[in-house]
Amino acid sequence: MSEEKTKVLVIGSGPAGYTAAIYASRANLHPIVFEGNQPGGQLTQTTEIENFPGYPEGVQGPEMMDQIRRQALRFGAEIRPRTIESVDFSKRPFRCVDEKGDVIIADTVIISTGASARYLGLSDEEKYRGLGVSACATCDGFFYRKKNVAVVGGGDTACEEALYLSTLANKVYLIVRKNYLRASDVMQKRVRDKENIEILFECNTVGLFGEDGVEGAHIVSKKGTPEEDHFDIEIDGFFLAIGHKPNTEIFNGQIELDAEGYIKVQGNTTHTSVPGVFAAGDCADPRYRQAIAAAGTGCRAALDAEKFLMEHSEE
Numbered sequence: 683m684s685e686e687k688t689k690v691l692v693i694g695s696g697p698a699g700y701t702a703a704i705y706a707s708r709a710n711l712h713p714i715v716f717e718g719n720q721p722g723g724q725l726t727q728t729t730e731i732e733n734f735p736g737y738p739e740g741v742q743g744p745e746m747m748d749q750i751r752r753q754a755l756r757f758g759a760e761i762r763p764r765t766i767e768s769v770d771f772s773k774r775p776f777r778c779v780d781e782k783g784d785v786i787i788a789d790t791v792i793i794s795t796g797a798s799a800r801y802l803g804l805s806d807e808e809k810y811r812g813l814g815v816s817a818c819a820t821c822d823g824f825f826y827r828k829k830n831v832a833v834v835g836g837g838d839t840a841c842e843e844a845l846y847l848s849t850l851a852n853k854v855y856l857i858v859r860k861n862y863l864r865a866s867d868v869m870q871k872r873v874r875d876k877e878n879i880e881i882l883f884e885c886n887t888v889g890l891f892g893e894d895g896v897e898g899a900h901i902v903s904k905k906g907t908p909e910e911d912h913f914d915i916e917i918d919g920f921f922l923a924i925g926h927k928p929n930t931e932i933f934n935g936q937i938e939l940d941a942e943g944y945i946k947v948q949g950n951t952t953h954t955s956v957p958g959v960f961a962a963g964d965c966a967d968p969r970y971r972q973a974i975a976a977a978g979t980g981c982r983a984a985l986d987a988e989k990f991l992m993e994h995s996e997e
């Protein structure tokens with residue numbers, strides 16, 4: 683077990699963490715970044731990004747993350763492919779322990795741990811994980827060319843995933859628990875206009891079946907009403923698109939979180955409830971969840987940390 687000190691510890695990568703590292707390293711703060719178990723974050727699971735300024739022709743998610751990462755390395759950020767497992771924010775400097783038991787003593791911490799896809803909580807999702815169950819159509823859609831698939835959810839993500847899959851798969855079921863889509867009008871129209879997307883309103887998935895992988899799903903419609911019905915659909919791929927949950931478990935009890943687990947920040951800053959701890963990106967953003975917004979808060983977190991260190995340099 684080793685122990686080392688740093689002025690700025692960044693927990694988590696992705697556009698927020700790497701941008702914070704660029705700013706902190708250019709301010710000579712020598713940040714250490716713990717990338718976590720998905721270096722580069724959610725964007726490494728996407729294909730093309732068309733809405734990040736500066737890429738008029740679009741850019742592949744993993745490529746963009748690699749470029750931001752290299753930009754941070756260029757200015758001296760130390761980036762480690764490791765995970766912080768526990769933190770103690772009860773007194774400054776903060777004591778953080780990684781998965782190997784090594785200790786980092788940090789004057790400031792920037793949390794940028796992002797968010798992860800939600801699952802329904804069915805045991806079959808675990809059973810068939812990687813065998814037909816996925817939360818990323820753009821990552822795994824390719825495997826379902828000319829096959830039948832289902833997407834669960836009624837928001838923009840579900841519609842986007844269904845539209846993407848409809849270009850590859852033979853047929854796409856969109857399983858929606860309510861009798862309407864929550865997605866924006868333009869996305870709804872695109873989905874409704876696609877001949878090979880069938881929307882199953884007021885339907886819930888209660889199980890999956892198949893020998894060596896997913897071969898179908900058990901569906902119940904209009905559950906709890908006189909018209910309740912049970913039926914199966916034949917599918918090879920089952921995609922979840924029912925929202926995200928912030929990766930903030932290790933901070934529970936250490937800083938203030940909202941009811942959904944998102945980190946609470948103060949006003950238009952990245953300050954958390956603990957002075958010296960800052961939050962950036964999706965872990966503190968239930969609303970926008972965009973790469974450019976995450977990069978912006980990463981910048982602000984580094985500037986907030988720099989100012990904090992200047993104000994507390996005598997302590």
Ligand code: NDP
Nearest residue numbers: 802835836837838839840842859860864923924925926971
């Ligand atoms: P949302 O929270 O908007 O939608 C989640 C969907 O999943 C809802 O239809 C919800 O149903 C459904 N759902 C949740 N839990 C379950 C469950 N247990 N069983 C079945 N269905 C469930 O999440 P999104 O990820 O779609 O979007 C998040 C934000 O990102 C939104 O603001 C969205 O507009 C934005 N976004 C924008 C995009 C774009 O503009 N291109 C693309 C993707 C996202 P119910 O309605 O019943 O609650």
